[in-house]
Amino acid sequence: MGKNIAxxxxxxxxxxxxxxxxxxxxxxxxxxxxTTKIRGKEDPFLKIGQTNDRTVKGESDIxxxxxxxxxxxxxxxxVGIIGRNGAGKSTLLKLLSRVTAxxxxxxxVKGRIASLLEVxxxxxxxxxxxxxxxxxxxxxxxxxxxxxxxxxxxxxxxxVERYIDTPVKRYSSGMYVRLAFAVAAHLESEILIVDExxxxxxxxxxxxxxxxxxxxxxxxxxxxxxxxxxxGAIKELCSNSILxxxxxxxxxxxxxxxxxxxxxxxxxxxKNLEYxxxxxxxxxxxxxxQFSKITINNGEEFQExxxxxxxxxxxxxxxxxxxIYFCLQIKNVEGNLVLLDTNLLEVNIANFTxxxxxxxxxxIDANFFRTGIFPMYLWVGKKGGLLGDNYSYDIIDSLMHLNxxxxxxxxxxxxxxxxxxxxxxxxxxxxxxx
Amino acid sequence: xxxxxxxxEHWDLVIEGKTSLFDLKFADxxxxxxxxxxxxxxxxxxxxxxxxxGPLWFFIQPIFTTIVFTFVFGNLARISTDGLPQYLFYLAxxxxxxxxxxCLTKTSTVFKDNANIFGKVYFPRLIMPLSIVVSNLVxxxxxxxxFVAMMVYxxxxxxxxxxxxxxxxxxxxxxxxxxxxxxxxxxxxxMTTKYRDLSFLVTFGVQLLMYGTTVIYPLSAAPERYxxxxxxxxxxxxxxxxxxxxxxxxxxxAWSLGYSAIFTAVxxxxxxxxxxxxERSFVDTI
Numbered sequence: 001m002g003k004n005i006a007x008x009x010x011x012x013x014x015x016x017x018x019x020x021x022x023x024x025x026x027x028x029x030x031x032x033x034x035t036t037k038i039r040g041k042e043d044p045f046l047k048i049g050q051t052n053d054r055t056v057k058g059e060s061d062i063x064x065x066x067x068x069x070x071x072x073x074x075x076x077x078x079v080g081i082i083g084r085n086g087a088g089k090s091t092l093l094k095l096l097s098r099v100t101a102x103x104x105x106x107x108x109v110k111g112r113i114a115s116l117l118e119v120x121x122x123x124x125x126x127x128x129x130x131x132x133x134x135x136x137x138x139x140x141x142x143x144x145x146x147x148x149x150x151x152x153x154x155x156x157x158x159x160v161e162r163y164i165d166t167p168v169k170r171y172s173s174g175m176y177v178r179l180a181f182a183v184a185a186h187l188e189s190e191i192l193i194v195d196e197x198x199x200x201x202x203x204x205x206x207x208x209x210x211x212x213x214x215x216x217x218x219x220x221x222x223x224x225x226x227x228x229x230x231x232g233a234i235k236e237l238c239s240n241s242i243l244x245x246x247x248x249x250x251x252x253x254x255x256x257x258x259x260x261x262x263x264x265x266x267x268x269x270x271k272n273l274e275y276x277x278x279x280x281x282x283x284x285x286x287x288x289x290q291f292s293k294i295t296i297n298n299g300e301e302f303q304e305x306x307x308x309x310x311x312x313x314x315x316x317x318x319x320x321x322x323x324i325y326f327c328l329q330i331k332n333v334e335g336n337l338v339l340l341d342t343n344l345l346e347v348n349i350a351n352f353t354x355x356x357x358x359x360x361x362x363x364i365d366a367n368f369f370r371t372g373i374f375p376m377y378l379w380v381g382k383k384g385g386l387l388g389d390n391y392s393y394d395i396i397d398s399l400m401h402l403n404x405x406x407x408x409x410x411x412x413x414x415x416x417x418x419x420x421x422x423x424x425x426x427x428x429x430x431x432x433x434x
Numbered sequence: 435x436x437x438x439x440x441x442x443e444h445w446d447l448v449i450e451g452k453t454s455l456f457d458l459k460f461a462d463x464x465x466x467x468x469x470x471x472x473x474x475x476x477x478x479x480x481x482x483x484x485x486x487x488g489p490l491w492f493f494i495q496p497i498f499t500t501i502v503f504t505f506v507f508g509n510l511a512r513i514s515t516d517g518l519p520q521y522l523f524y525l526a527x528x529x530x531x532x533x534x535x536x537c538l539t540k541t542s543t544v545f546k547d548n549a550n551i552f553g554k555v556y557f558p559r560l561i562m563p564l565s566i567v568v569s570n571l572v573x574x575x576x577x578x579x580x581f582v583a584m585m586v587y588x589x590x591x592x593x594x595x596x597x598x599x600x601x602x603x604x605x606x607x608x609x610x611x612x613x614x615x616x617x618x619x620x621x622x623x624x625m626t627t628k629y630r631d632l633s634f635l636v637t638f639g640v641q642l643l644m645y646g647t648t649v650i651y652p653l654s655a656a657p658e659r660y661x662x663x664x665x666x667x668x669x670x671x672x673x674x675x676x677x678x679x680x681x682x683x684x685x686x687x688a689w690s691l692g693y694s695a696i697f698t699a700v701x702x703x704x705x706x707x708x709x710x711x712x713e714r715s716f717v718d719t720i
Binding site: 099115121144 | 444445446447449450451468469471480483556557717718
């Protein structure tokens with residue numbers, strides 16, 4: 001038996017027009033019409049194709065969000081799609097879910113596709129939970145009798161039985177999302193496409209969602225495509241992954257390998273940081289003291305939150321300094337600060353035995369970490385620090401990360417994401433030096 | 435292995451950049467028919483939720499418009515009503531015209547109003563305008579009840595009107611009004627995804643068009659030199675036939691209705707084709 005392909009993508013490209021649409025469109029449309037339809041030539045506005053690199057200013061106002069994508073997905077496979085913001089993940093999902101049409105190329109599909117680019121699409125606030133289940137189900141492609149058959153199951157999964165005949169505008173946002181995901185989770189499609197919808201709801205429910213998706217792909221043998229920034233979730237759910245970079249496929253393979261590539265691509269994957277040259281691009285500070293070596297838990301790949309996490313740090317001193325201040329902050333994969341040590345850690349280095357290479361060790365009590373990858377921001381400097389490069393000796397930003405495997409649910413960190421002042425205080429202790 | 439590869443594979447769905455203009459996906463629309471009814475129900479329920487008068491609002495608008503028209507055009511301007519009771523004459527025109535104009539104006543903003551939902555999930559896009567036409571049909575039905583009630587009342591008063599055999603054509607007339615509104619609306623909504631200017635045109639354009647149609651005057655009262663022009667308006671044939679069917683007065687021939695029917699068919703076809711073409715990638719430009 002040959003492979004059973006569920007999705008086959010061939011030479012898929014999608015071009016977007018940059019800049020304002022509206023002014024001058026009629027004349028441009030006429031020009032386009034003249035060259036392509038009357039004279040039968042190539043579209044002049046598509047010719048100068050460019051890869052989607054936002055950092056470089058392009059010459060044309062057409063940008064290829066996806067360019068010449070080819071891949072196949074086997075039936076029953078759960079595939080993760082990984083890439084930085086703007087790599088083309090969302091565009092790919094939009095094309096697969098037929099929200100917009102490709103510029104060139106095609107996608108061939110076996111079976112019904114259900115896509116979840118958002119939970120609760122088409123929910124009407126005035127309608128009751130019951131009415132919205134029917135409406136949303138129908139929008140997602142279910143027949144009425146199919147919804148009726150699954151109705152009790154959906155309500156049970158959502159856990160909002162009591163409010164099912166209340167208009168959803170009275171729901172809490174959590175209940176709303178629960179109900180919406182419950183409908184989507186009960187779609188009977190051979191292929192399920194999921195965009196980061198799990199970033200909502202409480203931890204318990206997210207666990208339930210992930211569990212349901214795992215059940216869908218492993219238990220029922222349905223094909224799942226999953227886009228997320230959450231490497232933990234992708235690792236848990238997907239056996240294979242596709243890495244996109246600037247609209248091109250940069251790698252396809254096992255999830256573990258792809259995540260490694262992604263992290264290296266983003267300079268996140270270093271476990272042991274050996275002496276780095278003072279490269280202005282990645283390091284800031286005056287360089288009077290520099291990080292020369294950093295090791296997390298002796299180089300183990302994963303950290304467990306219920307154990308102590310030990311970070312060994314070696315600094316190289318270039319100038320006579322007695323007192324240094326140290327700070328460790330934790331970011332999420334998107335680069336936002338999530339944990340902050342509000343007090344700078346004061347280290348008296350005058351009594352260190354080795355005065356050229358300063359070795360010491362930090363201990364993080366991190367029992368509240370969820371599964372996932374957390375880039376670290378390491379700072380060493382003078383008192384009054386963090387304010388500017390004048391106070392900083394050296395900064396290593398997002399070159400290393402903590403990789404937690406935890407029993408806690410996705411996104412569970414024990415603080416309010418919305419409130420920038422509610423950083424949980426990371427308990428860092430200096431526990432050893434030589 | 436080789437055999438497997440050589441065999442022509444069957445795909446349930448092929449998503450491509452370019453498709454035929456006439457690939458209108460009617461099978462898909464049929465499969466999603468439950469969704470259409472769901473949208474109709476949603477429109478209806480959300481319309482009167484948290485209102486005191488509820489569905490009564492369906493009556494209030496035509497009643498007040500009729501009263502105002504009777505006062506302004508009937509009593510002040512003294513425009514002929516072909517010998518029909520003024521209230522009946524205007525209500526007939528308003529009921530029919532409202533259906534057409536509601537279909538047109540609501541359809542003409544389909545892309546703009548639903549950009550969010552269209553950007554997140556696929557279903558045959560034509561479902562949305564079709565559901566608008568059907569929702570308005572419900573509304574039209576309710577208003578028709580009002581009109582018939584008025585007919586009965588005026589009948590007992592011994593007013594001078596009579597229902598004609600053309601009432602048998604009533605379903606055809608409704609279909610023509612629906613399709614005309616739908617077709618024009620589809621063309622406009624497809625154009626407005628790129629050229630927003632058109633949406634400004636619609637609201638007052640429909641108003642002006644009403645005066646170019648025989649809603650507030652009978653065709654027989656139109657000045658001779660404008661008569662041809664008014665007859666060229668395809669809505670004239672429909673409104674006149676509607677009035678002839680229910681009240682027995684109106685300019686109604688096979689030609690006038692045939693012209694409207696052909697015009698409607700062409701507009702609807704063009705509308706659906708343009709809509710389908712735009713629908714495929716409007717998300718990128720809206």
